Amino acid sequence: MKARPMRRSQxxxxxxxxxxxxxxxxxxxxxxxxxxxxxxLVTMLGFVILVLSLAGCGKSQPASLIEFFPSAGVVPGxxxxxxxxxxxxxxxxxxxxxxxESFFAYGFERVAVQDYENAAGAALSVExxxxxxxxxxxxxxxxxxxxxxxxxxxxxxxxxxxxxLFWQDRYAVHVRARQELEAAELQRVAGEVSTALPAGGERPxxxxxxxxxxxxxxxxxxxxxxxxxxxxxxxxxxxxxxLGPQVDxxxxxxxxxxxxxxxxLVQYPDARAAAAGLAALESGxxxxxxxxxxxxxxxxxxxxxxxxxxxxxxxxxALSDG
Numbered sequence: 001m002k003a004r005p006m007r008r009s010q011x012x013x014x015x016x017x018x019x020x021x022x023x024x025x026x027x028x029x030x031x032x033x034x035x036x037x038x039x040x041l042v043t044m045l046g047f048v049i050l051v052l053s054l055a056g057c058g059k060s061q062p063a064s065l066i067e068f069f070p071s072a073g074v075v076p077g078x079x080x081x082x083x084x085x086x087x088x089x090x091x092x093x094x095x096x097x098x099x100x101e102s103f104f105a106y107g108f109e110r111v112a113v114q115d116y117e118n119a120a121g122a123a124l125s126v127e128x129x130x131x132x133x134x135x136x137x138x139x140x141x142x143x144x145x146x147x148x149x150x151x152x153x154x155x156x157x158x159x160x161x162x163x164x165l166f167w168q169d170r171y172a173v174h175v176r177a178r179q180e181l182e183a184a185e186l187q188r189v190a191g192e193v194s195t196a197l198p199a200g201g202e203r204p205x206x207x208x209x210x211x212x213x214x215x216x217x218x219x220x221x222x223x224x225x226x227x228x229x230x231x232x233x234x235x236x237x238x239x240x241x242x243l244g245p246q247v248d249x250x251x252x253x254x255x256x257x258x259x260x261x262x263x264x265l266v267q268y269p270d271a272r273a274a275a276a277g278l279a280a281l282e283s284g285x286x287x288x289x290x291x292x293x294x295x296x297x298x299x300x301x302x303x304x305x306x307x308x309x310x311x312x313x314x315x316x317x318a319l320s321d322g
C-alpha cells in the first residue's frame with residue numbers, strides 16, 4: 001500500500017513563533033538545532049514509522065498468488081518446471097482464448113498457473129483462480145464439476161488421476177495431469193495448495209432454496225450471467241431473464257418419478273425486475289416450460305417433460321418461505 005504524503009496542519013503552522021526560531025531565553029536554546037529543523041525531523045520520523053507500519057500490514061495479505069503454490073520439495077517427487085504465469089483481465093485471453101467471458105461472469109480478478117514435473121518426466125499444472133467473492137468461487141467450481149467427490153478443500157471433485165477441482169474462500173483451484181497419474185499424486189499437490197490458501201468460504205444462500213427431495217447430487221449450478229447456463233438450459237442465446245452481476249441464480253436437476261426436470265431460481269435486486277423476468281420467460285418460446293412464478297424478488301421455473309401438477313408442487317416448495 002502506498003503511504004500518503006504527510007501534511008502539516010494549519011494549527012501547527014499557526015503555533016510557530018515568528019520564523020520558527022527559539023530565542024536565547026527559551027528552553028532548549030543553544031542545543032544547536034532550531035525549532036523549525038526539529039519539527040522537520042519529527043515529521044520525517046513520523047513518515048518513516050507510517051511507511052514501516054503500512055509495510056507490516058501488507059504481510060497479512062498475499063502480494064500475489066505465487067505464495068500459494070508448493071515450492072520444490074514440499075510435495076515429494078514434484079518440482080516446479082518453470083516460472084509461475086500470471087494473468088489478469090488484460091491478458092487472460094492468452095490463457096483461455098475465446099472463453100474469457102465465462103470467467104468474467106464469476107467476477108474474475110486474476111489467475112496464476114504453475115507447472116510441475118517429476119523424475120519420471122510426468123507433468124501436471126496447477127491453476128489458482130481468484131474471484132470477487134466466495135460465492136463466485138463456488139459458482140465457477142459448480143460450472144466445472146464432472147467427476148466424483150474427493151476430500152480436498154471445499155466440495156472437491158475429481159476424475160481420478162486426470163484432474164482435481166475444488167474451491168476455498170474466493171479461490172477456485174484446478175489441478176490437471178498431462179498424462180494419467182495415481183490419484184493420490186494429484187490429491188497431495190491439491191492438498192498443499194488448500195493448506196496454503198485462506199480457509200473457509202460460505203456457499204450462496206440461494207442454494208438453500210433448492211428442495212432436497214429428488215435433487216440430483218452435485219447437480220446445482222450457481223450463476224449470475226446467462227452465459228453460465230447455456231450448456232444446461234438454452235434460453236435462446238439471449239439475456240431473456242435480465243441476468244447480470246447483481247443477480248444470483250441457481251439451476252438444479254431433479255429426478256421426479258424417473259423424469260428429468262430442471263428447477264431454475266433467480267434472485268433479483270427488486271420485485272419489479274423479478275416480475276419482468278417472469279413476463280419475458282412466459283412470453284418467450286422456451287421449450288419444456290412446465291411451471292413458473294415469482295415470490296417477491298425471487299423467480300422460479302420448472303422445465304422438462306414433467307407432469308404439470310408435480311412441477312407446480314416442486315416450484316411451490318422452492319418459493320415457499322416455510
